[in-house]
Amino acid sequence: MKEELGQKINDIRNSKGMTLKDLSEKTGLSVGFLSQVERGLTSIAILSLKSIADALDTDLSVFFAPPKKNRSLVLRSYEQESFQYENYSYILSNLSGDMKDRNIEVMLVTILPGDDKGAPAKSPHTGEEFIYVLEGILTLYYNDEEYILYPGDSAHYKATEPHTWRNETNRLVKILSVNTPIIFNS
Structure with a gap:
């Protein structure tokens, strides 16, 4: 779960052309902590995750959506x-x-x-x-x-x-x- 969450944060951050330093400045969270979160090495409080979602201009629910799978035959x-x-x-x-x-x-x-x-x-x-x-x-x-x-x-x-x-x-x-x-x- 931590790895998937960290990967989602990393993917969204990179898609917006933001560095860890940029994200750190917008959230007030340290670069080191954000790096650990993105690599799935540490847990994150919901308030900190909300701060990241706001800084990435995305909805908090994005981080809890199930991963997409091949949906060519069955869509749950x-x-x-x-x-x-x-x-x-x-x-x-x-x-x-x-x-x-x-x-x-x-x-x-x-x-x-x-x-x-x-x-x-x-x-x-x-x-x-x-x-x-x-x-x-x-x-x-x-x-x-x-x-x-x-x-x-x-x-x-x-x-x-x-x-x-x-x-x-x-x-x-x-x-x-x-x-x-x-x-x-x-």
Whole structure:
């Protein structure tokens, strides 16, 4: 555990181009102590670890995340990576593994209540999309039409038309989204 934690600190510090001295100056912890932590030779108090996380401009939880494994076949629930785009009230959880050359992307999308922006309006693109409502009431806009979907409802459509979805209620909406990956041409 100490070795894994130390390696994570070292990896993040190096990715930010910081030296041990830089980290020491930002945290008030000695270079020698930080070196021992990174090499897994000593334990560290949670407050000191929080100080390191702040200095590295990262979340403390990063140090407690399970190590990534090859996820090409099975993705365990605790390995799912979630992210939220700034200024949008939905959370995306990637359910796809790391399989190379895959033809579909699978996401669990949680849309927060009272969403007035929804998913960014998607420009038409190649491929198709499928959504399945797991929880809540979803409003789908597709090609200037509005559709209300309830739990158990689904929609499968060509992505070549303008489309987006929203949660216009006061409860969470969760959907399973399956689509062909958008390929960006340079």
